[in-house]
Amino acid sequence: MGMTMSQKILAYHAGLDSVKAGQLINAELDMVLGNDITSPVAVNVFEGAGCPCVKCPEHVSLVMDHFTPNKDIKAAEQVKTVRNFAHKYGVENFFDVGEMGIEHALLPEKGLVGAGDLVIGADSHTCTYGALGAFSTGVGSTDMAAGMMSNKCWFKVPSAIRFVLKNKPANYICGKDVILHIIGLIGVDGALYKSMEFTGDGVQYLSIDDRFTICNMAIEAGAKNGIFPVDDVTREYLDGRFKREIRVFEAEEDAEYERTIEVDLSKLEPTVAFPHLPENTRTPDAWGEVKIDQVVIGSCTNGHISDLRIAAEILKGKHVAKGVRCIIIPATNTIWKQAMHEGLFDVFLAAGAAVSTPTRGPCLGGHMGILAAGERAVATTNRNFVGRMGHVDSEVYLASPDVAAASAVAGKLATPDQIK
Amino acid sequence: MTVKGTVFRYKSDVDTDVIIPARYLNTTSEAELASHCMEDIDKNFVKNVKKGDIIVAEDNFGCGSSREHAPIAIKASGISLVIANSFARIFYRNAINIGLPILECPEAVKNIKAGDVVSCDLAKGVIVNETTGKTFQAEPFPPFIQNIIDKGGLIKSLRG
Numbered sequence: 001m002g003m004t005m006s007q008k009i010l011a012y013h014a015g016l017d018s019v020k021a022g023q024l025i026n027a028e029l030d031m032v033l034g035n036d037i038t039s040p041v042a043v044n045v046f047e048g049a050g051c052p053c054v055k056c057p058e059h060v061s062l063v064m065d066h067f068t069p070n071k072d073i074k075a076a077e078q079v080k081t082v083r084n085f086a087h088k089y090g091v092e093n094f095f096d097v098g099e100m101g102i103e104h105a106l107l108p109e110k111g112l113v114g115a116g117d118l119v120i121g122a123d124s125h126t127c128t129y130g131a132l133g134a135f136s137t138g139v140g141s142t143d144m145a146a147g148m149m150s151n152k153c154w155f156k157v158p159s160a161i162r163f164v165l166k167n168k169p170a171n172y173i174c175g176k177d178v179i180l181h182i183i184g185l186i187g188v189d190g191a192l193y194k195s196m197e198f199t200g201d202g203v204q205y206l207s208i209d210d211r212f213t214i215c216n217m218a219i220e221a222g223a224k225n226g227i228f229p230v231d232d233v234t235r236e237y238l239d240g241r242f243k244r245e246i247r248v249f250e251a252e253e254d255a256e257y258e259r260t261i262e263v264d265l266s267k268l269e270p271t272v273a274f275p276h277l278p279e280n281t282r283t284p285d286a287w288g289e290v291k292i293d294q295v296v297i298g299s300c301t302n303g304h305i306s307d308l309r310i311a312a313e314i315l316k317g318k319h320v321a322k323g324v325r326c327i328i329i330p331a332t333n334t335i336w337k338q339a340m341h342e343g344l345f346d347v348f349l350a351a352g353a354a355v356s357t358p359t360r361g362p363c364l365g366g367h368m369g370i371l372a373a374g375e376r377a378v379a380t381t382n383r384n385f386v387g388r389m390g391h392v393d394s395e396v397y398l399a400s401p402d403v404a405a406a407s408a409v410a411g412k413l414a415t416p417d418q419i420k
Numbered sequence: 421m422t423v424k425g426t427v428f429r430y431k432s433d434v435d436t437d438v439i440i441p442a443r444y445l446n447t448t449s450e451a452e453l454a455s456h457c458m459e460d461i462d463k464n465f466v467k468n469v470k471k472g473d474i475i476v477a478e479d480n481f482g483c484g485s486s487r488e489h490a491p492i493a494i495k496a497s498g499i500s501l502v503i504a505n506s507f508a509r510i511f512y513r514n515a516i517n518i519g520l521p522i523l524e525c526p527e528a529v530k531n532i533k534a535g536d537v538v539s540c541d542l543a544k545g546v547i548v549n550e551t552t553g554k555t556f557q558a559e560p561f562p563p564f565i566q567n568i569i570d571k572g573g574l575i576k577s578l579r580g
Contacts, residue, residue, distance in 0.1 A: 140514035
């Protein structure tokens with residue numbers, strides 16, 4: 001049996017001709033990522049082990065994006081620990097307020113990750129970079145410390161599920177609807193320990209931002225990684241940006257997949273995950289009347305420029321419903337600047353929305369938009385677990401930027417068509 | 421090594437946000453993390469947990485974020501073993517890497533209730549429900565993983 005795309009990347013980095021599902025391998029890494037929450041734990045582990053140096057400082061990225069701008073003294077101390085570590089061990093890819101962005105938007109934007117790479121990150125949404133044809137997966141802080149010490153990581157080679165995407169999605173259907181639909185189909189552990197490999201003629205209709213969103217949420221189905229093939233869309237994005245050579249790995253014709261699932265993109269409807277699991281998906285006919293208190297448009301899932309453009313298109317000439325707080329968070333400083341130059345902020349501010357500096361704050365209930373007991377938010381984020389955005393009795397509804405913006409105007413869960 | 425304790429029982433999809441909510445992630449202090457362990461789904465856990473106690477859960481335990489603070493909080497609260505039908509993959513790695521014993525054993529999960537006293541020979545994977553007298557065999561770790569555990573965690577195994 002042949003290898004999947006994911007397996008070929010792992011074999012290459014382990015220096016092996018072939019690997020098979022279940023095999024344990026040690027592989028060389030192209031990038032090790034940490035943030036302001038996971039890196040301090042890794043620093044403790046690294047320094048506790050008495051390690052004299054970071055093996056490949058250029059293969060390490062430290063992005064201060066969760067509790068930043070520092071929300072309290074403890075958060076400031078954590079960032080300081082990481083800043084001192086970066087300085088001491090010569091890690092130049094250290095990004096703090098003013099040059100940082102949400103890590104999974106920032107690393108691709110800076111060309112630090114790309115096709116053919118093997119990436120680990122002490123953040124579960126590290127699987128995002130599969131959009132660029134990389135094998136990329138989330139790990140914990142000890143794995144991160146070990147990666148910095150040795151530039152290697154152990155992996156159990158995953159089996160895979162193949163998703164054949166067909167046809168062109170309708171207007172107002174984006175990557176978020178695709179991945180929420182899939183998670184609703186297979187469940188939050190439907191791809192546990194496995195790769196999710198996306199293929200089919202529908203791939204050509206998905207922008208690079210759509211692909212980032214889809215791979216970003218592979219973890220919400222329990223997957224080890226999500227991955228797209230490298231095509232013209234990928235090359236156009238990486239051209240002049242990616243710092244290494246593009247390495248293209250294609251699944252072999254006789255690659256073994258545990259399951260193949262066909263998804264007709266043309267039949268998808270706006271899809272929302274109701275509390276308290278990303279698998280609780282519903283399409284508009286089953287939404288009912290869900291009154292809301294807050295909308296968040298941003299995060300590592302949907303804080304891209306295309307997401308902001310969609311939100312602006314819907315909010316233009318309209319106003320956020322009285323009593324609803326609408327918070328818009330561009331994922332990086334570059335996206336922020338771009339959105340400002342395109343006049344998107346004028347639209348947002350005229351509509352009564354607030355625009356924040358890049359941060360992951362509200363996505364995980366950190367800061368910058370916490371919910372009180374009984375409050376409901378429609379968010380373009382990735383998790384709606386109990387207490388995820390604040391009080392244990394608050395609720396999060398996961399949606400696309402289209403639905404989030406429309407809901408802000410309606411004051412309740414709504415599609416763009418419903419507010420026309 | 422044998423562990424023994426009273427069981428705290430949970431259902432499927434216990435996520436890392438309820439194991440240790442993000443609002444407490446501005447610290448790396450193990451004791452502080454332990455003092456908030458499980459508080460969003462079980463306010464009594466911290467009050468009642470004793471050294472050696474055991475968590476038994478259903479599917480996909482530890483799903484969600486990669487925060488190593490989750491297994492750290494569980495271990496620091498005194499828990500000696502987590503038994504589940506399955507674990508989310510990052511939690512699984514993290515638990516092994518920091519030396520929190522975990523076992524996948526659906527038969528045991530089916531036959532253990534909250535408050536039961538359970539013992540386990542970790543090396544052999546033999547689980548005994550002392551309250552009912554029933555015995556269960558968990559799948560042992562592959563040698564590669566067992567080596568990490570024997571050496572006392574990933575970092576120690578790397579340092580030789």
